[in-house]
Amino acid sequence: MSAPHPYPFYKELYNDKGRSDVILRFGDQRVFAHRLILAGASELFHTAFKSKFSVANNAEYNIEEFAPATVHAMIKHIYGFKYDEDHLAPPYLAATNDMASVNGFSPQGIADLTTKAGIAKTRLTWGKLAVKSFFGGVFISLGGLVNLIVLAGSPGLRDSNPALAKLIAAFVFPMGFVLVTLTNMELCTSSLFVLPFTTLQRKTSVRATAKNLFVSYIGNVCGALFVAGVMAWWSNVLDTDTMTSYAVTQAEARVNVAWSVNFLRGIGCNFFVALAFFMSLGAVEYVSKICTIWVPIWAFVIAGYQHSIAIYFMIPIGMFYGTNFGVGKFIYQSIIPVTLGNLVGGVVLGVLPFWYLYGREVDDANEEAKINKRRSRDSGNETVVGEGPAGYGRDGMTRAV
Numbered sequence: 001m002s003a004p005h006p007y008p009f010y011k012e013l014y015n016d017k018g019r020s021d022v023i024l025r026f027g028d029q030r031v032f033a034h035r036l037i038l039a040g041a042s043e044l045f046h047t048a049f050k051s052k053f054s055v056a057n058n059a060e061y062n063i064e065e066f067a068p069a070t071v072h073a074m075i076k077h078i079y080g081f082k083y084d085e086d087h088l089a090p091p092y093l094a095a096t097n098d099m100a101s102v103n104g105f106s107p108q109g110i111a112d113l114t115t116k117a118g119i120a121k122t123r124l125t126w127g128k129l130a131v132k133s134f135f136g137g138v139f140i141s142l143g144g145l146v147n148l149i150v151l152a153g154s155p156g157l158r159d160s161n162p163a164l165a166k167l168i169a170a171f172v173f174p175m176g177f178v179l180v181t182l183t184n185m186e187l188c189t190s191s192l193f194v195l196p197f198t199t200l201q202r203k204t205s206v207r208a209t210a211k212n213l214f215v216s217y218i219g220n221v222c223g224a225l226f227v228a229g230v231m232a233w234w235s236n237v238l239d240t241d242t243m244t245s246y247a248v249t250q251a252e253a254r255v256n257v258a259w260s261v262n263f264l265r266g267i268g269c270n271f272f273v274a275l276a277f278f279m280s281l282g283a284v285e286y287v288s289k290i291c292t293i294w295v296p297i298w299a300f301v302i303a304g305y306q307h308s309i310a311i312y313f314m315i316p317i318g319m320f321y322g323t324n325f326g327v328g329k330f331i332y333q334s335i336i337p338v339t340l341g342n343l344v345g346g347v348v349l350g351v352l353p354f355w356y357l358y359g360r361e362v363d364d365a366n367e368e369a370k371i372n373k374r375r376s377r378d379s380g381n382e383t384v385v386g387e388g389p390a391g392y393g394r395d396g397m398t399r400a401v
Contacts, residue, residue: 008080010078010079011081014076014081015031015033020032021034022034022060024038026072027071028107031072035049041078048061062112064109068105068106068109104284106282107357107358110278110281111354113281114198115197115203117194118195118198118204121195121204122195122198122205122211122212124186129215129216130215132184132219133187133188133215134220135223136219136223137225137312138224139185140180140223140309140313144173144227144310144313144314145227145231148232148246148317149237149243150169151169153240153243154169155242166302170298170302171298173297173301174293174297174298174301177273178289178294181289182289187216188216188309189270189308189309189342190274190277191212191213192350193274193346195213196346196347197359200355200359217309220309224309225313228312228313228316228320229320232317233321248321251317254311254315255323255329256324259332262306262337263337263338264341266344266345267341268305269308269342270342270349270350271349272299273342274350274354275350278354280292306338307342308339311335
């Protein structure tokens with residue numbers, strides 16, 4: 001039998017909006033809490049509220065390091081509840097607590113992480129952005145290279161069962177996206193989802209977004225051409241006539257189609273990329289991240305959609321062996337429509353609906369925090385960081401400025 005809680009009246013204060021001085025956010029949940037109680041029971045909260053950073057002064061504290069279910073259980077324990085009590089979650093939490101048993105973040109929590117990712121992207125130095133973008137293009141092209149080797153080296157399977165050949169070859173392509181994500185490199189198509197999302201939230205400027213997209217696109221292109229020219233063609237990875245012939249065939253199939261077809265294929269591609277990025281942010285550990293990336297990317301390759309960075313590997317490698325088109329047609333029939341399609345797919349099908357559903361909540365929460373902070377300043381009371389609830393010392397007395 002567990003010992004009784006030393007302060008049983010804490011239960012009356014749990015999630016009491018009127019008497020709270022901090023809002024704890026974790027996943028898509030929030031709890032009205034009290035700095036003094038939290039800091040006295042947990043070193044984590046004591047350190048956070050004592051710090052000189054913004055978390056100590058804000059009316060809200062976002063907890064992202066742990067699963068929402070773990071955080072909720074810890075808070076309930078601090079306030080003296082047993083883990084099996086039915087009345088722990090208030091009505092508005094009960095409706096959003098479906099993710100509590102999942103080892104990951106809720107859609108609202110993922111939106112918060114997307115915001116932080118966008119802000120971090122715009123703060124990269126020119127040098128880091130360039131290097132990350134170059135290797136982003138390299139990694140995506142490595143996935144394309146392995147995909148090409150599998151298809152080019154399976155002429156019998158391509159003839160007898162082309163759908164199965166595509167299914168198997170497409171399975172290895174997501175390797176590039178996994179490498180980009182787990183090594184934290186820059187990929188322009190992913191940024192076409194993240195940065196417009198944060199720009200709509202007014203967390204990043206249009207200028208900073210344009211800078212990142214431009215530099216990442218150029219860096220990705222350089223990385224893709226490096227793999228095509230040095231790691232594939234020059235190193236003679238496609239070492240049989242059958243393989244080089246297929247490299248030419250697949251390149252011509254990507255270019256010798258209607259402009260509108262490539263545009264629509266670009267839209268479909270980046271819709272899947274946006275989904276993969278969004279879901280991967282919600283995964284906590286590597287295996288889950290890999291799975292959430294792998295399935296959508298695998299799907300868009302099977303569907304034949306076109307990626308504006310991958311084409312800088314898939315098409316030039318065929319051109320090196322002699323295609324029936326030149327650079328001009330490659331630019332007009334492939335680069336332009338696919339890139340524009342990726343932009344539309346990322347923004348219209350990805351950013352706008354996810355921002356409408358989840359992105360605006362971030363704005364509302366921050367605005368509420370600003371209002372509360374302004375009210376605290378106008379009241380003439382000083383917030384004493386690390387010494388108890390806002391405006392109170394350890395003796396419980398208001399400290400005036």
